[in-house]
Amino acid sequence: xxxxxxxxxxxxxxxxxxxxxxxxxxxxxxxxxxxxxxxxxxxxxxxxxxxxxxxxxxxxxxxxxxxxxxxxxxxxxxxxxxxxxxxxxxxxxxxxxxxxxxxxxxxxxxxxxxxxxxxxxxxxxx
Amino acid sequence: xxxxxxxxxxxxxxxxxxxxxxxxxxxxxxxxxxxxxxxxxxxxxxxxxxxxxxxxxxxxxxxxxxxxxxxxxxxxxxxxxxxxxxxxxxxxxxxxxxxxxxxxxxxxxxxxxxxxxxxxxxxxxxxxxxxxxxxxxxxxxxxxxxxxxxxxxxxxxxxxxxxxxxxxxxxxxxxxxxxxxxxxxxxxxxxxxxxxxxxxxxxxxxxxxxxxxxxxxxxxxxxxxxxxxxxxxxxxxxxxxxxxxxxxxxxxxxxxxxxxxxxxxxxxxxxxxxxxxxxxxxxxxxxxxxxxxxxxxxxxxxxxxxxxxxxxxxxxxxxxxxxxxxxxxxxxxxxxxxxxxxxxxxxxxxxxxxxxxxxxxxxxxxxxxxxxxxxxxxxxxxxxxxxxxxxxxxxxxxxxxxxxxxxxxxxxxxxxxxxxxxxxxxxxxxxxxxxxxxxxxxxxxxxxxxxxxxxxxxxxxxxxxxxxxxxxxxxxxxxxxxxxxxxxxxxxxxxxxxxxxxxxxxxxxxxxxxxxxxxxxxxxxx
Numbered sequence: 001x002x003x004x005x006x007x008x009x010x011x012x013x014x015x016x017x018x019x020x021x022x023x024x025x026x027x028x029x030x031x032x033x034x035x036x037x038x039x040x041x042x043x044x045x046x047x048x049x050x051x052x053x054x055x056x057x058x059x060x061x062x063x064x065x066x067x068x069x070x071x072x073x074x075x076x077x078x079x080x081x082x083x084x085x086x087x088x089x090x091x092x093x094x095x096x097x098x099x100x101x102x103x104x105x106x107x108x109x110x111x112x113x114x115x116x117x118x119x120x121x122x123x124x125x126x
Numbered sequence: 127x128x129x130x131x132x133x134x135x136x137x138x139x140x141x142x143x144x145x146x147x148x149x150x151x152x153x154x155x156x157x158x159x160x161x162x163x164x165x166x167x168x169x170x171x172x173x174x175x176x177x178x179x180x181x182x183x184x185x186x187x188x189x190x191x192x193x194x195x196x197x198x199x200x201x202x203x204x205x206x207x208x209x210x211x212x213x214x215x216x217x218x219x220x221x222x223x224x225x226x227x228x229x230x231x232x233x234x235x236x237x238x239x240x241x242x243x244x245x246x247x248x249x250x251x252x253x254x255x256x257x258x259x260x261x262x263x264x265x266x267x268x269x270x271x272x273x274x275x276x277x278x279x280x281x282x283x284x285x286x287x288x289x290x291x292x293x294x295x296x297x298x299x300x301x302x303x304x305x306x307x308x309x310x311x312x313x314x315x316x317x318x319x320x321x322x323x324x325x326x327x328x329x330x331x332x333x334x335x336x337x338x339x340x341x342x343x344x345x346x347x348x349x350x351x352x353x354x355x356x357x358x359x360x361x362x363x364x365x366x367x368x369x370x371x372x373x374x375x376x377x378x379x380x381x382x383x384x385x386x387x388x389x390x391x392x393x394x395x396x397x398x399x400x401x402x403x404x405x406x407x408x409x410x411x412x413x414x415x416x417x418x419x420x421x422x423x424x425x426x427x428x429x430x431x432x433x434x435x436x437x438x439x440x441x442x443x444x445x446x447x448x449x450x451x452x453x454x455x456x457x458x459x460x461x462x463x464x465x466x467x468x469x470x471x472x473x474x475x476x477x478x479x480x481x482x483x484x485x486x487x488x489x490x491x492x493x494x495x496x497x498x499x500x501x502x503x504x505x506x507x508x509x510x511x512x513x514x515x516x517x518x519x520x521x522x523x524x525x526x527x528x529x530x531x532x533x534x535x536x537x538x539x540x541x542x543x544x545x546x547x548x549x550x551x552x553x554x555x556x557x558x559x560x561x562x563x564x565x566x567x568x569x570x571x572x573x574x575x576x577x578x579x580x581x582x583x584x585x586x587x588x589x590x591x592x593x594x595x596x597x598x599x600x601x602x603x604x605x606x607x608x609x610x611x612x613x614x615x616x617x618x619x620x621x622x623x624x625x626x627x628x629x630x631x632x633x634x635x636x637x638x639x640x641x642x643x644x645x646x647x648x649x650x651x652x
Contacts, residue, residue, distance in 0.1 A: 044326065
């Protein structure tokens with residue numbers, strides 16, 4: 001009965017990730033994104049149903065496994081997702097660092113270069 | 127393996143596929159191969175541009191071939207690694223995917239042509255063309271895949287390429303826009319992955335044809351409604367639907383104008399395509415139950431997009447809001463369901479890809495000619511750039527949905543479908559958003575094009591450095607805009623072929639028997 005335990009753990013991961021991502025400071029959002037990626041991996045893993053200690057490897061001379069084995073598909077999915085979320089995290093980390101360097105802040109409220117607060121109104125008449 | 131006791135024909139494809147069926151994977155293969163080649167040609171920037179134009183021209187040809195092949199023989203499937211469905215990853219192209227893929231490649235071809243005169247040597251060295259080709263690989267893959275996890279992977283491919291394109295140049299405003307674009311799009315694709323994890327837990331399969339086959343046979347306790355709501359939320363965020371669309375106007379005006387044009391034509395439409403695939407083909411019952419929610423979202427997206435466009439003083443930001451408004455019209459087709467409305471949404475998708483990209487390119491040229499992107503600061507373009515102004519006026523009419531241009535027919539189809547289903551208020555929202563769009567672009571044309579140029583000393587005429595200074599557009603950079611405008615007029619004057627293809631596509635989504643049979647063989651039932 002591993003599923004309920006992992007389900008609760010996944011929920012805690014999601015709660016922490018959402019809490020961090022609601023912050024206005026980019027560094028916390030980044031940490032939230034990292035935790036979110038791991039939460040999703042756990043979620044996929046649990047959704048593939050759990051079975052302990054039987055790797056999906058065929059014994060010599062057999063064409064089908066002798067008994068039930070662990071589901072290999074979620075592991076393949078998670079491997080893909082890990083690679084993708086890691087590369088995205090790396091990109092966003094560099095991007096945030098460049099933003100901090102260039103814009104001088106990691107507070108998203110003050111990042112108004114692309115959308116200036118004092119943008120002129122559209123012309124009213126010809 | 128003649129001695130093997132296992133009957134391999136149960137699990138493996140034993141015969142080679144037809145030569146024509148290769149068309150399903152060739153668009154993706156071509157883009158990835160050329161993208162890799164471009165990366166190797168990093169030191170030869172002058173070669174990259176023409177190679178990209180050539181590759182994207184071939185891509186357009188391949189997609190035309192694919193559309194005709196599907197038109198003649200129905201959906202086509204190819205299995206990766208010879209594994210039979212549902213074990214292997216399927217590439218399944220139906221009319222919907224092929225039509226979207228064709229218009230995407232036309233847009234990319236036009237943008238590549240335009241980029242020859244627009245992307246500097248530095249931009250090329252920073253990898254504009256490799257990113258462009260890999261973006262097209264992601265977009266084509268998303269349109270042509272028949273596997274939902276594979277769809278997620280293509281979403282990520284196009285997302286990471288779009289990040290690269292967005293930050294070429296590394297100006298402060300680009301970094302600012304990219305931060306918002308990057309984080310929000312990553313959250314959206316993660317939501318997509320969460321939903322896919324649940325889908326695998328519920329169905330035990332990721333093949334779309336298999337899901338369509340099994341969706342009706344599940345017990346009532348299966349949490350399909352939760353699943354579909356999650357998918358709708360994730361894709362609505364990708365497509366920039368109303369409450370979750372703020373990343374789009376915050377970022378689309380920041381990169382090079384060619385990049386904006388590509389994004390406006392391709393990225394949000396991939397989200398719309400995924401919404402149609404999930405909502406109409408895989409889970410029609412749940413979409414029906416959620417149709418009021420989708421309709422309200424569609425109405426708000428249309429109206430707030432058009433109102434946002436009215437409130438802008440910058441030409442490029444105005445276009446960003448027009449993209450959002452168009453997404454609302456396509457969502458209206460999704461909300462209504464039924465082959466009539468869905469075919470309207472598909473035609474609108476094709477129209478929106480062509481016209482929004484052409485508009486960004488045209489506005490880029492206008493901003494370059496005027497030396498500023500501020501509406502109030504520009505003026506006199508009609509006198510100095512007559513051809514460009516006339517082209518832009520046609521595109522303005524088209525985006526507003528006025529006949530005889532391409533925007534008219536899909537709006538007509540959607541309004542007709544809405545009235546036929548008794549959703550009068552949705553039809554009204556479509557027409558009001560068209561009216562507001564007409565005012566917004568009409569004012570832009572009056573003030574920035576028709577009005578004589580303001581005196582150099584007047585306020586608001588300061589030069590915007592991102593517009594690249596006052597320069598005349600060359601004939602070569604005008605050509606792609608002209609071609610896209612001709613396509614818009616062509617669709618407007620002779621819409622029958624497109625509407626017929628879109629009707630085939632929509633019927634294939636509403637009753638996916640042919641799709642399922644192309645994957646599982648002719649004896650399969652949905």
